Amino acid sequence: MKTEGAVALVTGGARGLGLEIARHLSGEGATVVVADRNAEALTALSPLLEGCVMDVTDPSQVKSQVAKIIDKHKRIDILVNNAGVITSEPLVNLTNPDGIMHDYGRFRDSLTVNLDSVFIVTSAVVEHMVKLRIRGAIVNISSISACGNEGQTAYSAAKAGVNAMTVTWSKELGRWGIRSNAVAPGFIGTDSTHSAVTETAIKHIRDNTPLRRLGDASEVAAAVRSLIENDFLNGVVLDVNGGLRI
Numbered sequence: 001m002k003t004e005g006a007v008a009l010v011t012g013g014a015r016g017l018g019l020e021i022a023r024h025l026s027g028e029g030a031t032v033v034v035a036d037r038n039a040e041a042l043t044a045l046s047p048l049l050e051g052c053v054m055d056v057t058d059p060s061q062v063k064s065q066v067a068k069i070i071d072k073h074k075r076i077d078i079l080v081n082n083a084g085v086i087t088s089e090p091l092v093n094l095t096n097p098d099g100i101m102h103d104y105g106r107f108r109d110s111l112t113v114n115l116d117s118v119f120i121v122t123s124a125v126v127e128h129m130v131k132l133r134i135r136g137a138i139v140n141i142s143s144i145s146a147c148g149n150e151g152q153t154a155y156s157a158a159k160a161g162v163n164a165m166t167v168t169w170s171k172e173l174g175r176w177g178i179r180s181n182a183v184a185p186g187f188i189g190t191d192s193t194h195s196a197v198t199e200t201a202i203k204h205i206r207d208n209t210p211l212r213r214l215g216d217a218s219e220v221a222a223a224v225r226s227l228i229e230n231d232f233l234n235g236v237v238l239d240v241n242g243g244l245r246i
Helices: 016-027 058-075 102-132 154-174 191-196 198-209 219-228
Strands: 007-011 031-036 049-053 078-079 137-141 180-183 238-241
Touching: 007 016, 007 058, 007 102, 016 031, 016 049, 016 078, 016 191, 016 198, 016 219, 031 058, 031 191, 049 058, 058 102, 058 180, 078 102, 102 137, 102 154, 137 219, 154 180, 191 198, 219 238
Parallel strands: 007 031, 007 078, 031 049, 078 137, 137 180, 180 238
Antiparallel strands: none
16 A cells, blocks of 8 residues: 555654654645544644644544545545553552552543554444445554563553454454554654653663664554555564563
8 A cells, every 4th residue: 555645543642752643644645634532732733734623532532533534535545543641550559558559440441542542443444344344454552561661560461452453453454455564663762761761671671672773653654554564464563662671
């Protein structure tokens, strides 16, 4: 599939990694709709990007907004499921005697925003792809944490689920010419990484990454584009992590 001329929907695209992906696809000639629940951040988008207020955890809102995009652009060729929140909490925390075990509510919240949202948005978009006979491309943003990262029970579980859905959909949707792939970034130098990970931990990560640096958002965006444009890539979880293993 060529990025040029395609209609792309990027979730969580008003800031950070999602914004870099949206800019990259737009720069390659795609019409890009950026979905985000932060209406204020959407107002700051470049005129080359189209904003759409969307809570990706709300099935009825997602279905309604996707229908509006289809009504306006007649199609969605590319879906990038980027929306999510990095969450960290150990299973056992002895420094918190009033609640030493991982809180179930926060566990569920992490799965809702990082896993359920991918299912919700993909379901809404794929319904139109199938009905309109669009040979589309789905790219899910996973994480190196899907392998199981210490201190990230919920986040690791969510991203492992994203990987599993990615491969499952590649088998189910391939018959309609809809490809499903994922990019699993390592530690990328975004604001969300620096807010979720201590500087001591970041130094440790950098020291243990063979390339001795954090990744750049543009490198993840380039990986997304490669999965979109290579029509024989399907069911792939592409690691973009500088060689780091956790």
